[in-house]
Amino acid sequence: MTYCVAMRLAEGLVFASDSRTNAGFDQISTFRKMHTFRQAGERELVLLSAGNLATSQSVISLLERRAGTDAPNVLGTSSMFETAELVGQTIREVIQRDNPDGKISNVDFSCSLILGGQIQGEQPRLFNIYPEGNFIEATEETPFFQIGESKYGKPILDRVVSYSTPLDRAYQCALISFDSTMKSNLSVGMPLDVAIYRRDNLQPCFTERVDESSPYFHDLRQQWHEGLRGLFNQLTPPALGPG
Numbered sequence: 001m002t003y004c005v006a007m008r009l010a011e012g013l014v015f016a017s018d019s020r021t022n023a024g025f026d027q028i029s030t031f032r033k034m035h036t037f038r039q040a041g042e043r044e045l046v047l048l049s050a051g052n053l054a055t056s057q058s059v060i061s062l063l064e065r066r067a068g069t070d071a072p073n074v075l076g077t078s079s080m081f082e083t084a085e086l087v088g089q090t091i092r093e094v095i096q097r098d099n100p101d102g103k104i105s106n107v108d109f110s111c112s113l114i115l116g117g118q119i120q121g122e123q124p125r126l127f128n129i130y131p132e133g134n135f136i137e138a139t140e141e142t143p144f145f146q147i148g149e150s151k152y153g154k155p156i157l158d159r160v161v162s163y164s165t166p167l168d169r170a171y172q173c174a175l176i177s178f179d180s181t182m183k184s185n186l187s188v189g190m191p192l193d194v195a196i197y198r199r200d201n202l203q204p205c206f207t208e209r210v211d212e213s214s215p216y217f218h219d220l221r222q223q224w225h226e227g228l229r230g231l232f233n234q235l236t237p238p239a240l241g242p243g
Contacts (some may be wrong), residue, residue: 002033002148003181003188004048005157005174006114008126008138011167012198012205013116016174017048018148018182020189034193035060037067037074043119044202045074045083046195050148051111051131058094059111063087080125081137084115088133095131112147117197124199152184153177167196167205172220175210179221192217 004017017033031053037045047063049056066073077083091111099109110131118124126138128145138145140163146154160173171194181188196206210217 002050003146003150003153003178004033004050004114004148005144005146005150005153005177006046006048006116006126006138007144007161007165007170007174008116008124008163009143009161009167009170010164010199012196012201013046013118013124013126014167014170014174015046015048015114015116015193015195015197016178017193018178018188019191019193020187031057032193034195035064036195037063037117038203039075041120041202043075043117044197044204045115045117046197047087048114048147049111050113052109055091055094055098055109056111056113058098059087059090059113062090062094077119080115080117080119080122080127083117083119084127084129084135084137087113087115088129088135091129091131092133114145114147118200118202120202124197149181149185149188152181156180167198171196171206175217175220176224179217179224 002018002020007014015034019032033049035047035049047060049060063074067075072086074083074086077086091113095109112131113129114126115129116126126145127135128147129135143163144157144161156173156177161170174194178192191209191211194208194210195204198205
């Protein structure tokens with residue numbers, strides 16, 4: 001299991017992903033779920049992946065192998081929409097290659113991807129690409145996407161994140177969302193990869209790999225936990241009556 005979140009905001013884009021793919025009593029596996037494609041000063045693209053690891057790695061490998069060649073590739077597209085179409089086609093290509101007849105019923109070959117970034121001349125854009133290869137785009141009314149184990153981290157995002165949220169606050173919210181998820185599901189775990197892109201810069205303004213030794217993350221989760229407990233203790237209790 002994994003968890004990834006991305007936000008398209010007025011100031012730019014925020015991406016965060018965990019790196020745990022398998023958790024058990026005797027085995028924990030980690031793989032990077034954040035992948036970048038870059039042409040300096042022309043485009044910045046980020047892909048977050050969740051689902052079948054073999055499928056997502058094959059998709060990323062194909063995109064990387066074809067980048068800069070004469071074949072249709074993510075460094076040669078004219079728009080973010082065209083890039084999302086190409087990534088969706090690549091997902092379908094890999095699944096068709098590995099399971100052409102769809103007959104292996106006990107294996108889930110699907111993967112989901114979040115694609116975000118900016119191509120010069122366009123606004124920053126963000127897409128949620130489904131295992132079938134189709135996709136939806138983030139809007140000002142729906143500024144973030146999640147893939148993987150999303151339910152535990154969604155409430156804080158729903159309550160806090162809007163299109164006008166500043167990048168630093170969005171970064172805080174992403175970390176708290178991951179903390180809530182890791183608290184409830186051990187299959188999501190550190191280290192976390194974070195990338196923040198300021199609108200029209202066409203380069204990351206902040207990247208970080210957050211692990212258990214990160215002082216800021218440690219302090220933030222402590223403040224969050226203590227704040228929640230303190231607020232709960234201040235709530236007016238219900239009148240249960242005598243007895």
